[in-house]
Amino acid sequence: MRRIVVGVFGGLLAAMLAIGTVDTFVWLPExxxxxxxxxxxxxxxxxxxxxxxxxxxxxxxxxxxxVLGTLFVTAQLPAHPAFRPMLLRPVSAAALGLLLLGGVGFFHWWSAFAMAMSVSDELPPGYGTITPLGMVIVLGGLIAIAVGALLGVAALVSRPRAAPALS
Known part of the structure; x- marks a missing residue:
């Protein structure tokens, strides 16, 4: 199950990076x-x-x-038994995946800001803007951060604990 969760979030991260890059370099200047x-x-x-x-x-x-997305995927799909202690439960992997997606989405606006400001400074009509897709990426990122944080807290609260030792 963990591999499916990691694969889904790895694919979503790659898609979000690709779409955000096209948005910044093509659709935002236009x-x-x-x-x-x-x-x-x-x-x-x-x-x-x-x-x-x-x-x-x-x-x-x-x-x-x-790089962070690649580390997330490769650390959770280990081929060597020495890495098994680093493996997350599926709910923890989903929480971390959501936090990564949220970071990608939230910081997309920051990365596109220089492009939007430079284009609006150099060319008419001279006002800044954001594409509708860029807004969806940013708002989706904020929602993913909130859901990932809640899911992470739920994963911490529900994690299995060792039974107390009887004296």
Missing amino acids: ATAPSIPLERIYAALGDSGDLLACIASPVIWFGFWA
Whole structure:
């Protein structure tokens, strides 16, 4: 059961990272400057010197959460018996998976902020925005954090304990 839970959350993490990356690099610039083609948006950012800052934040977001997601999956699917003490019960793995999904979702907005601000500073109409999908990712992340925290507390409370020693 734990392997199924870990596999599901690993797949959800990968999907959320892929969708969030496309949202940041394609859909967000198009939403911020709707009348300008994407190639021209990136050309304007390159000319102004903002392109590196726009790319760095989402790349760091992607790399950080991809590494954490990979560690989560690989630590819970061990091939060697020495790693068995690190294995979580399925409910604990689900709680940790939800917290990871929540982190990916919540920090997606932070990583996309530089892109949105740079595009709105350089090109008309000059106002910041967020895509509807970006809002779903952020709000979904906040909900996942709340549910993961509650599930984690439930996992701690319900964990099996050793019987007390009789004297």
